Amino acid sequence: MDAFGQMLLDGSHSELVERNDRFISASTLNYFAPVRRWDTVERRALRWVRGRVLDVGVGAGRVALELQARGREVVAIDVSPGAVQVARRRGAKDVRLLAFEDVDESLGRFNTVVMFGNNFGLFGSPAKARRLLRRLRPFVDRIVAASNDPYSTHDPAHRAYQEGNRARGRMSGQLRLRVRYRDLVGPWFDYLIVSPNEMAGLVEGTGWTIRRLIRGNDARYVAVLD
């Protein structure tokens, strides 16, 4: 049931994501976008990506391919077999079917872990985020991760979802999502959207600090953690 992977395999330009309050939204994909069509904040963040890189959530490989073109050695991971296949086919050199939570020192040292495309979300929950941040510390020098501020929305449906989360002791932007594609329904997964302040709180005591925030005109931003 690799809904996400099949969507990439078909080169579909529309992504359907369902939240566990039944909210469903279609958005246009930028999984295949060349660097000139990336978010401004991601383009600006590229200069913080150095040395040997781990690309978390490779998708169709847009980030891995751009970094390879810039001479970086990139190891890319994804939990979607379809994504792994697409990223390899498009030229990503070292792509592995691996979950973020299964990353360890056996992959070698990394100068940078890259999580573009809102993929700070793959930290999943505050507990998991702190656990993974601590685990990465010994063999990772820097994390460059994109997120977006959940409080920038005025949409009543999103506000109500966030409030429901807080009422149950969860972070506002702790989303439970699944991908729908044609007749495929992906598994539910956790995805964590945080404000810059929330991120600063999360990383405290894990050995990481926010060195730089790259912000644009909207809710999206990239944090550089050292």
Next chain:
Amino acid sequence: MDAFGQMLLDGSHSELVERNDRFISASTLNYFAPVRRWDTVERRALRWVRGRVLDVGVGAGRVALELQARGREVVAIDVSPGAVQVARRRGAKDVRLLAFEDVDESLGRFNTVVMFGNNFGLFGSPAKARRLLRRLRPFVDRIVAASNDPYSTHDPAHRAYQEGNRARGRMSGQLRLRVRYRDLVGPWFDYLIVSPNEMAGLVEGTGWTIRRLIRGNDARYVAVLD
């Protein structure tokens, strides 16, 4: 839970429809399209629309508004309260919250019943179609209805759905659908897609015959029933 109506009220340009095999698709709306952006077959079919008209499934009112502009008297119906509101707001003069199956002679005589936007589908099932066709006969002179040929697709998911239908004694294109919009989930409804030959078979013995088929370059067509 008027998902469809809320979508129109918000002027959304993307419609999400889910089939009961979980197949979900997003398509771009033409509910608000002026006549120059309609399907060719619908534009060509306009000259068969005469006299006093019943517009079945008014949606945002595009057909009713165009016919009013051409001097027709139009009664429009829809089961969606949101659609009724939007069509009225946009200038449709006589819009009623009414299901197709509740249409009877109390609405007066009609020279033409119009079912554009694939709305032959609102006949729902073969049994319901034959029942409604017979019921309309005494007070309706003509039906101008758009459908599309279910056999034109080569998509394995659609082919499998059609085969499942036939295995259960249903027509290939007897769809069970619901509209999703944000966190709203509409009720399941039946929607009947037929080939021109199937339509000819359906109407047999109901007092109607296909006078004219207006076909284009794709699966969509309009039938004129007298």
